[in-house]
Structures are given as C-alpha cells and as structure tokens.
Amino acid sequence: MLVETGNFMADDRAAHGSLRSDAAAKDDWILKAYRELGVDVVNVSSHDLRYFSQVSKRSPNEPLLKRLVSANIGSESPVAQTLRPYIIRDIPARQAKSAKRIRVALIGLTETDPPPPTGFKIADPAEAAKLKAIEAKQKADVVIVLAKVSTQEAARIAREAPNVDVIIDGNGETFTPPLYVGRTLIVFTPFETRMLGELRFYRNPAGQFSTWQRFIALDEAAIPEDAAIKEFVDAANNAEIQARNNSKGLLSQWLLSGKGQTRDKTEQSESSGYVSSAACNKCHIAQYMKWLNGPHARTANSLLLRGAEFEVSCLDCHASGAKADIGSKTQNIECEQCHGPGRDHVAKPGRGYGRMSNIQTACASCHTNETSPGFDVQTAWAKIKH
Amino acid sequence: MILRNGASSTYIVPTLKMGNQTANKGLKLVITLSTSVLVTFLSLNRGMTAAQDQSGRMFEMVGMNVPFEQRTGVDDGALFAVHFTGDTHGSLDPCG
Numbered sequence: 001m002l003v004e005t006g007n008f009m010a011d012d013r014a015a016h017g018s019l020r021s022d023a024a025a026k027d028d029w030i031l032k033a034y035r036e037l038g039v040d041v042v043n044v045s046s047h048d049l050r051y052f053s054q055v056s057k058r059s060p061n062e063p064l065l066k067r068l069v070s071a072n073i074g075s076e077s078p079v080a081q082t083l084r085p086y087i088i089r090d091i092p093a094r095q096a097k098s099a100k101r102i103r104v105a106l107i108g109l110t111e112t113d114p115p116p117p118t119g120f121k122i123a124d125p126a127e128a129a130k131l132k133a134i135e136a137k138q139k140a141d142v143v144i145v146l147a148k149v150s151t152q153e154a155a156r157i158a159r160e161a162p163n164v165d166v167i168i169d170g171n172g173e174t175f176t177p178p179l180y181v182g183r184t185l186i187v188f189t190p191f192e193t194r195m196l197g198e199l200r201f202y203r204n205p206a207g208q209f210s211t212w213q214r215f216i217a218l219d220e221a222a223i224p225e226d227a228a229i230k231e232f233v234d235a236a237n238n239a240e241i242q243a244r245n246n247s248k249g250l251l252s253q254w255l256l257s258g259k260g261q262t263r264d265k266t267e268q269s270e271s272s273g274y275v276s277s278a279a280c281n282k283c284h285i286a287q288y289m290k291w292l293n294g295p296h297a298r299t300a301n302s303l304l305l306r307g308a309e310f311e312v313s314c315l316d317c318h319a320s321g322a323k324a325d326i327g328s329k330t331q332n333i334e335c336e337q338c339h340g341p342g343r344d345h346v347a348k349p350g351r352g353y354g355r356m357s358n359i360q361t362a363c364a365s366c367h368t369n370e371t372s373p374g375f376d377v378q379t380a381w382a383k384i385k386h
Numbered sequence: 387m388i389l390r391n392g393a394s395s396t397y398i399v400p401t402l403k404m405g406n407q408t409a410n411k412g413l414k415l416v417i418t419l420s421t422s423v424l425v426t427f428l429s430l431n432r433g434m435t436a437a438q439d440q441s442g443r444m445f446e447m448v449g450m451n452v453p454f455e456q457r458t459g460v461d462d463g464a465l466f467a468v469h470f471t472g473d474t475h476g477s478l479d480p481c482g
Binding site (some may be wrong): 001002003004005006007008009010011026030047091093094102104142144146148165166168169170172177178180183184185187189191192193194195196197198199200201202203204208209210211212213214215216217219221222223224 | 388389390444445446447448449450452453454457458459462463464465466467468469470471472473474475476477478479
C-alpha cells in the first residue's frame with residue numbers, strides 16, 4: 001500500500017490569495033502522476049487544500065478524489081463532502097486461505113496553517129483524531145493516522161487519541177527517527193521524500209501486531225532514466241512554463257490594447273458602451289482631476305509587477321469595461337466602473353446618468369476582506385468624494 | 387495494539403569504496419543523519435521514547451551503496467507493508 005501524508009501540491013498564491021495559474025498547471029500534472037502511480041490513500045494537508053477545492057469543482061469525477069482523506073477539514077462546499085475522515089483498506093491474508101483479511105483504517109489530519117481558503121475550516125487535529133479513531137477502531141484491525149503536523153503535534157495526537165496504533169507524519173524535518181508515545185508508534189516521512197518510508201506489519205500467534213521500519217534512499221544517480229517518465233516530467237514542466245507565458249502574454253495583449261492601438265480600442269470600447277474617463281473629462285473637469293490624483297487611476301501599476309500570475313479576472317477590479325472583453329478594458333479603474341457605460345450619456349448629455357443607489361455595494365464588489373482587509377467604505381469615500 | 391519492534395540498529399550508508407566526491411557526500415549524509423538523530427533525541431518531550439526494543443534496533447536505513455533494485459529488500463513474511471511519502475512538494479521544485 002502506498003500512502004501520502006500531504007504537502008505535495010504547489011501552493012504558490014497570487015496577490016489576493018488565490019492559487020496562481022502556473023501552480024495550478026503544475027498541480028494538474030502532480031495529480032495525474034499520483035493517479036497513475038496508484039497512490040492508495042492521500043492525506044489532504046492545508047497546503048494542498050486550495051488546489052483540491054478547485055479540482056472538486058471542475059472535475060468532480062476525478063478518481064484521485066476518492067482516495068483523499070481528512071478528519072479535520074470541514075466545509076459545506078462540495079470538496080469537503082468528498083473528503084472522508086478515513087478510508088478502510090482490506091488486505092488479503094498471505095498465508096492460509098482460512099486466515100482473516102486485515103482491515104487497515106487510514107485517518108487524515110492536517111496542521112491548521114496556512115489558513116484554509118474561504119468556506120473551509122480546520123479543526124484541532126488531536127480532537128478529530130480522538131473522535132474518529134474510536135469509530136475506526138471498531139471497523140479495523142489497525143488504525144493508522146496520516147498527518148501533516150509538527151513532531152510535538154504528532155505526540156499530542158498520540159497522547160489524546162490512544163486508539164491510534166501508528167502515526168505516519170510529515171513533520172518537515174530532515175530526518176526524525178521513529179519513536180513511541182505511549183503505545184503509539186510515530187514514524188516520520190524523510191525530508192521531501194528523499195527517502196521512501198516503509199512500514200512492515202507482522203502478527204504473532206497471539207494475534208498481536210508488530211512493525212519494522214525501513215527508509216530507502218531515492219538518490220537520482222541510482223535511478224535509471226525512464227523515457228516515458230522523462231516525457232511526463234518534461235510535459236509537466238512545459239505546462240507550468242506555458243501557463244506563466246500565457247499570463248504574461250495576456251497582460252501584454254491588454255496593455256497593447258490601450259497603447260498604439262487607440263483607434264481599435266476606441267471602436268471596441270464604444271461597441272461595449274464604455275468610453276473611458278477621457279470622455280468624462282470634457283465636461284466634468286473637477287471630478288476628473290479628483291479621480292486622476294486618486295488611487296483608482298493607478299490600479300494597473302500593481303499588475304505590471306506580477307505579470308506571471310496575471311489572469312483576465314484581475315481586470316474585473318483593476319480595470320473598467322465590459323466583463324470578459326479584454327480589448328475593451330480601460331487601463332485603470334475609471335469613472336464608468338461605478339457610474340456605468342457612458343456612451344449614450346456622451347451622445348446625449350443630460351441628468352439621470354450615473355447616479356449610484358448604493359455606494360457600499362459598488363465598493364464591496366472589489367474591496368472584499370481578501371483584497372482589502374480592514375476596508376471601511378466611509379473612510380474610503382471621504383478620500384475620493386466628488 | 388502494536389508491539390514495539392526490536393533487534394539491533396542497522397544503518398547501511400555509503401562506503402569509501404565510492405569515488406571521492408561520492409564518499410564525501412556519503413560522509414556528509416552520515417554526519418547529517420547522526421546530528422539529526424542526536425538533536426531529535428535531545429529534544430524529545432517527556433513521554434516519548436525512541437522506537438527500539440531491548441536489543442536497541444530502531445529502524446533500517448537502506449543507503450546509496452545498495453544497488454537500487456535491491457533496496458526494497460527481501461520478503462520476510464510480513465503481513466503487509468505500507469510505503470509512505472510526504473512533503474514531496476519540495477522535491478518537485480527546481481533547486482537554486
């Protein structure tokens with residue numbers, strides 16, 4: 001049986017905490033590798049959760065989802081519903097046909113950092129282990145916890161959940177020898193899987209289990225090159241690079257749409273109803289100057305520094321214009337972001353255009369807890385009032 | 387309940403038969419592992435004990451001097467074995 005204790009997915013975050021597109025592209029290949037390798041049970045750590053929350057939405061039938069465990073990640077969202085607290089594996093007896101099968105329960109636990117994505121919560125791992133181990137013990141001969149926690153946390157879990165027989169823990173340390181806390185054996189995954197851990201189980205005539213631990217060096221020099229694997233790894237690397245290049249290309253495309261292609265841009269903008277702040281400037285000079293010297297006239301600057309993680313969705317809050325129409329987007333947050341498309345108003349100026357019924361709602365679409373922690377609409381409005 | 391395991395400790399580490407560069411790497415590995423074992427034992431909390439029995443054996447480390455195809459060892463009649471990995475993410479990033 002091959003199991004994973006977690007922290008195997010890339011978790012590089014974009015500016016506002018979402019998973020970067022190049023990390024997600026890489027993770028798609030890691031997922032494929034785990035699926036094809038036939039990894040039996042996978043503990044979802046807090047570092048892997050963000051990616052799996054995406055997968056469960058876009059590929060709910062992904063076979064690896066059925067092998068995920070976590071006893072302390074909770075949510076109302078679909079991904080948490082696919083996370084079982086434990087999985088029981090039936091292992092056929094090796095000797096006489098009459099010998100009983102061995103039932104092994106594998107419980108998943110994760111540390112609480114980094115914080116989970118919105119909509120998820122991570123409960124205390126020892127508390128979850130205590131509850132689920134009692135249940136699993138009634139169904140299985142051996143209860144194993146797969147954990148991504150520190151050594152001290154693993155020891156606490158062992159103390160508080162005595163029904164756990166073995167904890168296999170990824171503690172992030174270079175190498176920690178196996179140890180016992182009470183009667184619970186704790187073994188640790190070697191740093192970054194540079195050695196493969198092996199835990200052998202034996203049973204004496206009295207029916208008692210014992211174990212033996214082995215750690216197998218996985219030095220690259222000793223592993224013969226495999227053409228199929230190399231092709232797989234190359235394809236994964238290319239996908240990651242391609243995702244980054246796509247982001248940079250999209251950013252360039254958007255920037256170019258506002259520079260050197262002014263005529264096309266104007267035509268595209270007008271067709272979508274947006275005319276840009278330059279049009280407002282012709283009559284509303286004071287308001288235009290207020291905007292020009294405020295933060296909304298510079299929202300594109302931060303995008304230029306993060307080209308590799310750029311996505312079209314960044315423009316929803318860093319530019320104005322029709323959604324999903326990159327060519328019509330302005331270069332910053334402009335007047336029409338709040339007041340609406342101004343083409344008709346420019347064609348026939350008059351009262352009634354651009355009145356806002358609810359400033360709070362307009363601001364809240366972009367200034368969320370995630371993007372603008374501590375944002376206060378009254379304080380912000382005082383700075384840009386016009 | 388799992389009985390505590392036993393017999394004497396087995397460390398199979400790179401030997402000086404290898405080239406100088408590899409031998410140096412081997413020595414570094416021995417020093418690193420010895421240090422980490424020592425540090426871990428010194429930092430163990432009350433209530434933790436090393437996983438060893440009367441004869442002192444804790445685990446087997448199959449090192450780089452064993453041909454790769456032999457590292458999985460021999461079938462000693464175990465009921466089953468669990469192979470485990472973790473924190474693999476770091477190994478999937480390019481170094482440097």
